[in-house]
Amino acid sequence: MNIMIDGMGGDHAPEEIVKGAVQAAKEISGTVSIIGREERINECLQALNWNGDNIEVVNATEVISNNESPAMAVRKKKDSSISKGMRMLKEGEVDAFISGGSTGALLSAGLLILGRIRGIKRPAIAAFFPKIGMNDTSLILDCGANAESRPEYLLQYGIMGSIFVEKVKGIENPEVMLLNVGAEEEKGDPLHKESFELLRNADINFKGNCEGRDVPFGCCDVVVTDGFSGNVFLKSSEGVALAVMKRIKQKMTEGLAAKAGALLSYNKLKEIKKEFDYSEEGGAPILGLKGPVLKIHGSSKANAVYNAILKAVPYVEQDVTALIENAITEKSSGEE
């Protein structure tokens, strides 16, 4: 098995990417490929005194930035880490591709170079969201690959999420819910009402509607959402968690008693911060593409990189892509 990671993507690339890759390479039996500016990546490997033999460096001379038009950049910069990495995945030279670079570019490269699974209408970005205090996560999709949605997309998100969670996390018959504005089944706009009906009749363990406030408390294993509200959900949760932690830090330095209190509870507060940091969770799979592609947060450090590489292993081994294709072909036989 060969897992490829984009050495140039993210705020801490390539140093932290290489560090995470080295950490992972020590633990997995396959190869970790790092794609990007060869010289820089080799420097990082040397700095870490890497002398194992299961890391390969693949040269890619260009880098796509967050400020470029994604589709255009992917087409023009053929020797960028994202374009070339995706091409290698398509050609079977690597088995999975992970990047902390521009989400738009990764998605565009996925669509333009790798392509969608037959029958899949739209790929979806699926994020792991912490079930607070349960040492577990929910998979929430779509988190923004598609700002505009249709009921059939949401049905497919439910099916893909269910397969992924079952195979990669090993949860049998995972519970799926639809993010809506209320728990009752008649809630929502036409998009969500129709999606509810489709999900209810699908061959998944659908448990009905949930609300934004239920998700952090771990209401289910797979949360289906349209890309617009999924994105709002994820970003607002991130904002509130950050704001609370920042506020605690500020407040805890007001007054001597609180300062002493903060010192005593420092480790616990740090643990809580980590629990809410979904960027550590090993990346967001982009489901529906013809191969395992994972997006990691732009702010990812070595540990997040390490987690993502480890998560890619069962994604490849279990052949989730083929399972999704089978499931979708069965559902939509004769439909498309």
Place this chain on the structure above:
Amino acid sequence: MNIMIDGMGGDHAPEEIVKGAVQAAKEISGTVSIIGREERINECLQALNWNGDNIEVVNATEVISNNESPAMAVRKKKDSSISKGMRMLKEGEVDAFISGGSTGALLSAGLLILGRIRGIKRPAIAAFFPKIGMNDTSLILDCGANAESRPEYLLQYGIMGSIFVEKVKGIENPEVMLLNVGAEEEKGDPLHKESFELLRNADINFKGNCEGRDVPFGCCDVVVTDGFSGNVFLKSSEGVALAVMKRIKQKMTEGLAAKAGALLSYNKLKEIKKEFDYSEEGGAPILGLKGPVLKIHGSSKANAVYNAILKAVPYVEQDVTALIENAITEKSSGEE
């Protein structure tokens, strides 16, 4: 001035409602009317030894519960606190109506009994969301009055929110942003792209798109959102804040050092919890109705009731309803 509050609405009614009304009555020059089962409300007043003269009790024998079909309940239960209260507002017997009862019923009564301001396409539920650490709030609307939206609704939300914040909070030329999936102006689905254009050309201080993570950090004064994602935003923020605080409580009782730390920082943590509790902020105005209507959280206690009554005063005094009507008539002259 006569501010009416629903004595029967909410989890802690009528006790906490009456308590909050008494607190407010001591401070405002007008009258506070409490509508509901007369006997129960009078008992509560007696228990508090109320002997002032600016509280009036209005008898309403019926109560609409959260489990009833809102529109049906409003039509059938003519002597419910919500139906009768809304009728009294319409007839000018009171100047504002506040309720912690069923949001659906309050909205239905607003639409069916009070009616919309001329030119307003849809009323919106507007919530105050804390700007964390800034001792201030943003007004976010629509938070779920309308699951389905059109660009013209969002334009009107921007105008109504802007007027409300300027007049009731006294912020001159308040900054308005559109909740979207990215900051760039081309972001979003057609609904948000078209809304962006309408808001940009409106006579308000429009500052472009914002994302969910920007709102808790106080990016602007008025956040315009479609009712679906606004509801997702509000509920997920509530869920995450609750989950963080719950987790802190759990973690802080693990181990002696943390326990001691928690004791020392107890007051600070309590202050933080309060900062994130938007239900304390004085209720959510339902903007676009032909009179001041405020929804308070079902879990409201006396303090939230008190805040809502105080917030209703400038809402009435500044005649926000008339200002909205003027603004909308100007914008849409000849359009409707």
